[in-house]
Amino acid sequence: MDFVAGLLKDAGLGGPPWLVVVLAVAIPCLVILMFGAMACLIYVYAETKLAGFFQDRIGPKRVGPHGMLQTVADAVKLLFKEAIFPAGVDKFLFVLAPCLVNVGAFMPFLVVPWGGRLQAADLNVGVFYVSAVASLATVGLIMAGWASNNKYALYGAMRSAAQIVSYEIPAVMVLVAMVILVGSLSLQDITTAQLGGLQNWFVFRYFPLNIVAFLVFFTAGMAECNRAPFDIPEAESELVAGFHTEYSGFFFAMFFMAEYTEMFVISAVTSVLFFGGYLAPHESLQVLGPIPLGWFWLTFKAWTLMFVMMWLRWTLPRLRVDQLMHVAWKVLLPISLGLVVVVSGLVLWKPTSLGFPWDRYFGWPLTVAVVAYLVVGIFRAVRWSRRRPQELAAS
Amino acid sequence: MATALKLDSGAADWRVDVDSEEMVLNMGPQHPATHGVLRFELKTDGEVVKAARPHIGYLHRCFEKHAENVDYPGVIPYTDRLDYVASMGNSLGYALAVEKLMGIEVSPYVQTVRVIMAELQRIASHFVAVGTYGMDLGAFTPFLHCLRDREKILDLFEWTCGARLLYNYNWVGGVSHDLPDGFLRACRQFLREYDAITVPELLDLLITNKIFIKRTAEVGVIPVDLAISYDLTGPNLRGSGLARDIRKDQPYCGYERFQFDVPVGKGQFGPVGSCFDRNWVRCVELAESSKIIHQALDALERMEKTDVHEKVPKRVKPPKGEVYFRSEAPRGQLGYYIVADGTGVNPYRVKVKSPCFTAMSVFHVLAKGMYIADIIALIGSMDVVLGEIDR
Numbered sequence: 001m002d003f004v005a006g007l008l009k010d011a012g013l014g015g016p017p018w019l020v021v022v023l024a025v026a027i028p029c030l031v032i033l034m035f036g037a038m039a040c041l042i043y044v045y046a047e048t049k050l051a052g053f054f055q056d057r058i059g060p061k062r063v064g065p066h067g068m069l070q071t072v073a074d075a076v077k078l079l080f081k082e083a084i085f086p087a088g089v090d091k092f093l094f095v096l097a098p099c100l101v102n103v104g105a106f107m108p109f110l111v112v113p114w115g116g117r118l119q120a121a122d123l124n125v126g127v128f129y130v131s132a133v134a135s136l137a138t139v140g141l142i143m144a145g146w147a148s149n150n151k152y153a154l155y156g157a158m159r160s161a162a163q164i165v166s167y168e169i170p171a172v173m174v175l176v177a178m179v180i181l182v183g184s185l186s187l188q189d190i191t192t193a194q195l196g197g198l199q200n201w202f203v204f205r206y207f208p209l210n211i212v213a214f215l216v217f218f219t220a221g222m223a224e225c226n227r228a229p230f231d232i233p234e235a236e237s238e239l240v241a242g243f244h245t246e247y248s249g250f251f252f253a254m255f256f257m258a259e260y261t262e263m264f265v266i267s268a269v270t271s272v273l274f275f276g277g278y279l280a281p282h283e284s285l286q287v288l289g290p291i292p293l294g295w296f297w298l299t300f301k302a303w304t305l306m307f308v309m310m311w312l313r314w315t316l317p318r319l320r321v322d323q324l325m326h327v328a329w330k331v332l333l334p335i336s337l338g339l340v341v342v343v344s345g346l347v348l349w350k351p352t353s354l355g356f357p358w359d360r361y362f363g364w365p366l367t368v369a370v371v372a373y374l375v376v377g378i379f380r381a382v383r384w385s386r387r388r389p390q391e392l393a394a395s
Numbered sequence: 396m397a398t399a400l401k402l403d404s405g406a407a408d409w410r411v412d413v414d415s416e417e418m419v420l421n422m423g424p425q426h427p428a429t430h431g432v433l434r435f436e437l438k439t440d441g442e443v444v445k446a447a448r449p450h451i452g453y454l455h456r457c458f459e460k461h462a463e464n465v466d467y468p469g470v471i472p473y474t475d476r477l478d479y480v481a482s483m484g485n486s487l488g489y490a491l492a493v494e495k496l497m498g499i500e501v502s503p504y505v506q507t508v509r510v511i512m513a514e515l516q517r518i519a520s521h522f523v524a525v526g527t528y529g530m531d532l533g534a535f536t537p538f539l540h541c542l543r544d545r546e547k548i549l550d551l552f553e554w555t556c557g558a559r560l561l562y563n564y565n566w567v568g569g570v571s572h573d574l575p576d577g578f579l580r581a582c583r584q585f586l587r588e589y590d591a592i593t594v595p596e597l598l599d600l601l602i603t604n605k606i607f608i609k610r611t612a613e614v615g616v617i618p619v620d621l622a623i624s625y626d627l628t629g630p631n632l633r634g635s636g637l638a639r640d641i642r643k644d645q646p647y648c649g650y651e652r653f654q655f656d657v658p659v660g661k662g663q664f665g666p667v668g669s670c671f672d673r674n675w676v677r678c679v680e681l682a683e684s685s686k687i688i689h690q691a692l693d694a695l696e697r698m699e700k701t702d703v704h705e706k707v708p709k710r711v712k713p714p715k716g717e718v719y720f721r722s723e724a725p726r727g728q729l730g731y732y733i734v735a736d737g738t739g740v741n742p743y744r745v746k747v748k749s750p751c752f753t754a755m756s757v758f759h760v761l762a763k764g765m766y767i768a769d770i771i772a773l774i775g776s777m778d779v780v781l782g783e784i785d786r
Binding site for chain 2: 051054055056057151152155158159228229231232235236237238239240314315316317318319320321322323
């Protein structure tokens with residue numbers, strides 16, 4: 001907000017003070033909404049293409065170059081489709097539910113820092129705010145399930161309520177641990193606490209505590225946005241489509257948009273907490289001439305994490321309801337509680353420490369190992385998928 | 396193995412219970428995971444199923460009545476439509492039954508061609524079974540890998556007889572088309588990739604996945620005596636640990652000439668007879684079928700070629716009599732009971748003993764006390780095809 005207000009002032013667009021305030025609020029909101037909605041098209045396209053790659057097929061190809069306009073066409077189709085209200089739905093709640101889910105998905109954007117000043121609002125309760133508004137989506141999901149007047153939808157809603165409430169606890173515990181380390185709830189402060197290149201990113205500090213924290217948080221986050229293998233609220237082979245069984249047209253599209261936006265938010269928050277947010281892996285990469293690259297690095301990191309989410313979705317089967325709860329309550333929760341205790345002890349013990357003395361032996365090698373693993377894996381997968389026809393022709 | 400017949404109609408589970416918090420959930424006939432148009436009535440308490448009742452008949456097409464009104468060869472296209480995922484096996488059973496009734500003995504060449512086709516069809520059918528099972532449990536990718544390789548088998552079929560799903564291939568006294576030139580080479584090429592890549596990949600990606608094991612290994616356990624009581628056959632019975640396979644026990648169509656094993660469920664990760672074991676048996680059978688096809692291809696090369704229409708009668712008119720013939724279809728023991736009155740060219744009666752239909756009968760016993768998600772896992776592990784249940 002301040003950033004936009006400053007820009008307005010610099011551009012000489014003075015006016016009545018109320019106009020400046022309105023613009024300073026409206027412009028970031030519009031930018032966020034536009035970015036969120038438009039980026040969904042990219043995510044859906046990426047997901048379909050990736051699914052095609054994993055499944056040894058081509059994926060969308062016809063609409064536009066390499067099928068890039070496929071999602072645009074889908075969105076347009078959904079926009080023009082009739083929104084069907086089945087008999088017995090509670091119309092008000094039925095319409096309100098997808099809106100509420102979207103509100104829950106988009107509101108965390110407010111505090112995501114894209115750069116030193118490029119942040120809609122630097123709330124001093126940022127982390128708390130994220131976890132609070134993100135759970136608004138649950139209300140929307142339950143509302144959708146209840147208003148649909150459909151048993152499958154109701155099952156989906158009850159499952160999602162149980163799941164999100166359960167997984168929020170380990171996620172919040174990890175947040176608490178990180179907040180204790182940084183000493184601030186602001187996402188901006190958490191990012192700047194990781195200044196100084198890749199080895200200072202939290203995921204590589206306090207080895208192996210923070211790696212565990214990252215895994216717990218990312219798993220819980222994946223469960224919170226109902227992604228496979230935790231997609232039981234919409235388990236298509238069990239509950240038809242779960243809470244959005246009865247939705248059609250643009251209401252359905254809104255649920256879809258919310259899901260992908262939530263994925264991005266979880267990935268972005270994970271990047272901020274563990275991968276230095278908008279910070280570049282090396283300080284020399286932070287700017288390109290006059291252009292600050294913070295937004296690029298955050299998007300890059302978040303999209304990489306989203307790729308991991310998609311990768312898991314197209315690889316793993318789905319957990320069962322009780323197994324899901326088992327993971328949340330008997331695995332993730334004890335680990336995260338333990339983390340809080342250990343981290344609190346650490347802070348008491350050495351409040352100014354940037355990490356354990358052995359951290360510098362792990363940061364870079366670990367990064368190199370993970371990146372090498374990914375690169376080699378992707379390279380091998382591509383070669384493998386290319387080799388099959390050749391092998392066949394040779395035999 | 397002498398076991399007392401343990402049958403339970405399931406009627407007691409449906410007593411009206413007004414004050415409880417139970418809900419009747421209607422699963423199907425248009426549900427993504429009921430493998431066609433099967434419908435379940437589930438009495439649920441939250442996520443737990445208290446009672447289940449399968450409703451069948453949504454795909455009833457009067458096969459047996461049709462069969463009485465067309466001549467003997469005319470029934471074959473209808474048999475293709477029984478189990479439309481494994482048409483070759485159905486028409487093979489029917490053709491062999493009529494041949495037995497008429498006393499026709501086809502040449503070893505035709506027998507071997509039939510075996511190759513039946514085993515390729517078994518692979519294709521098990522691909523669908525294992526692939527859709529993965530999809531039922533939420534793993535989408537193995538399904539498409541399976542279908543990708545099933546296409547190659549269908550290509551072979553199309554090359555041979557022009558059809559990809561409903562072949563009308565096994566005729567009374569022969570087969571409709573001889574194998575085309577180069578079929579053996581193409582089939583070997585397919586098997587090479589299949590043995591080296593497809594099956595190991597499938598095992599890696601799906602069967603040994605920890606979540607998959609967790610979802611299946613202790614779910615839907617059918618002890619061997621229950622399996623016998625409810626007349627399960629095929630992979631469902633072998634999953635319970637009993638090695639019964641008609642190809643071995645009462646060889647037909649020259650199966651006695653081939654070496655292969657009958658896989659049984661071992662209960663690697665839980666009790667024997669679980670969903671995992673039934674699925675595991677199918678996966679091992681994928682490899683066993685490949686073994687049989689390899690041997691059959693080798694045998695064909697050494698064999699003298701005969702006309703595949705050599706023994707096809709001009710007019711199929713069996714003498715008065717009746718025959719029951721059973722064969723090992725991909726889904727289990729498929730029996731044809733045919734009565735000929737000796738006067739007309741139409742069968743007097745054709746009765747099908749369908750493996751999926753009997754497999755469905757044990758469902759309500761197992762479903763009691765399961766989670767809804769396990770119901771899906773159970774249906775998938777039984778590998779039912781509604782075309783064959785409803786006929």
